[in-house]
Amino acid sequence: MESEKFDQLIEEAREGDHRAFESLVRQTYADTYTLAFRLVGNEEDARDVVQETYLRAHKGIQKFRGDAQLSTWLHRITANCASTFLGRRGRDRHEQLQDETDVVDDHPQRDPAQRADLGDLRSHLVEALMHLPPKLRAVVVLRDIYDMSHQSIAEQLDITESAAKVRLHRARKRLRERLYPLNDEGDLEGGADEEDARAM
Amino acid sequence: MQCETVSLQLAEFVDGDSNLSLETGRHVEACLRCQAELAQYRKLLRALTMLRDQYVTTDASILDELLDALRPVASVHRIHRLHHRNKKAAYVGGIAAAATATAAAGAFVIASRLAGRQRLAG
Numbered sequence: 001m002e003s004e005k006f007d008q009l010i011e012e013a014r015e016g017d018h019r020a021f022e023s024l025v026r027q028t029y030a031d032t033y034t035l036a037f038r039l040v041g042n043e044e045d046a047r048d049v050v051q052e053t054y055l056r057a058h059k060g061i062q063k064f065r066g067d068a069q070l071s072t073w074l075h076r077i078t079a080n081c082a083s084t085f086l087g088r089r090g091r092d093r094h095e096q097l098q099d100e101t102d103v104v105d106d107h108p109q110r111d112p113a114q115r116a117d118l119g120d121l122r123s124h125l126v127e128a129l130m131h132l133p134p135k136l137r138a139v140v141v142l143r144d145i146y147d148m149s150h151q152s153i154a155e156q157l158d159i160t161e162s163a164a165k166v167r168l169h170r171a172r173k174r175l176r177e178r179l180y181p182l183n184d185e186g187d188l189e190g191g192a193d194e195e196d197a198r199a200m
Numbered sequence: 201m202q203c204e205t206v207s208l209q210l211a212e213f214v215d216g217d218s219n220l221s222l223e224t225g226r227h228v229e230a231c232l233r234c235q236a237e238l239a240q241y242r243k244l245l246r247a248l249t250m251l252r253d254q255y256v257t258t259d260a261s262i263l264d265e266l267l268d269a270l271r272p273v274a275s276v277h278r279i280h281r282l283h284h285r286n287k288k289a290a291y292v293g294g295i296a297a298a299a300t301a302t303a304a305a306g307a308f309v310i311a312s313r314l315a316g317r318q319r320l321a322g
C-alpha cells in the first residue's frame with residue numbers, strides 16, 4: 001500500500017519537482033533493479049536497464065495516472081526496457097534467443113544427499129530461473145513473481161497473448177523439471193515439504 | 201493418454217487459467233505421477249510468489265549512478281519550464297537551448313555509464 005506521503009511525492013514529481021522524483025527513485029530503485037536483474041540475468045545489464053527505465057519514467061511521469069500503483073507502472077517500463085535490451089543483446093552477440101533454446105541441465109540436485117547441502121527451495125528456484133532462456137524467464141518472472149496480466153506481459157514484450165501463455169507454461173514445466181528431477185511421489189512428499197518449510 | 205502430454209496442461213491449469221479437459225481430468229484422477237506433478241507445480245507457484253519480497257542485493261553505487269544520470273535530464277526539464285513561464289523568451293532560442301541541453305544530457309548519461317563501468321573494471 002502506498003502511503004499518502006508517497007502519493008504526494010508522485011504528485012510533486014508529476015508537476016516537475018526533480019527532488020520529488022529523486023525521492024521516488026530512492027524508494028523504488030531496489031525493487032526495479034531486482035526485476036531488471038531477474039529479466040536480464042546479470043548485474044551490468046540490469047544497471048543499464050534500470051537507468052533506461054528511470055529516464056523513461058522521468059519523461060513519462062506527467063502522464064502517469066494516479067489510479068495505478070507506481071510500482072506496477074515502473075514494472076511495465078522495466079519489462080519493456082529489458083525486452084528491448086535483450087533483443088539488442090541477442091542481435092549484437094548473434095545469440096539464439098529462441099523459445100526452444102536449450103540450456104545444459106546437469107541436474108545438480110539429482111542426488112538427494114547432495115541436494116540436502118544445497119540450501120532452501122528459494123535458492124534452488126533462483127538458480128533454476130537463471131538457467132531458463134531469457135524469453136521464457138521473462139514471462140514466468142512477470143506473471144508468477146510480479147503478478148502481471150497476460151495482456152500487459154504481451155504488450156511489454158511485444159508478443160501475442162497466446163505466445164506469452166505458451167512461453168509461461170513451458171517455463172513452468174522446465175522449472176518444475178529442474179527442481180524436482182526425480183519425479184517420484186516419495187521424493188516429492190518428503191524432500192520438497194522439508195524444503196518448503198525451510199523456505200518459509 | 202501419456203503423462204508427458206498432460207504435463208504442459210498441468211502447467212496451465214495450476215493457477216486456474218484453464219480447466220482440464222474431461223479426458224485429462226480422468227487421467228490425473230487415476231495417475232499418481234500426474235498428481236505428484238500437479239503438487240509440484242503448486243509448490244513451484246507458491247515459491248515464485250514468495251520471491252516477490254526478496255530483493256537482489258547490489259552495492260550503493262547503482263543509486264549514485266542513477267541520480268547522476270537523471271540530473272542533466274532534470275536541467276533540460278527546468279529549461280523547458282523556464283521558457284514556459286517567460287513568454288518574452290525567443291521561441292527559436294528556447295528550442296535551440298533545450299536541444300543543446302538534451303544533446304549534452306545524452307552525452308552525460310553515456311559518459312556516466314562508461315565511468316561506472318571503468319570504476320567496476322578498475
Ligand SMILES: [Zn+2]
Nearest residue numbers: 203231233234
Ligand atoms: Zn499421468
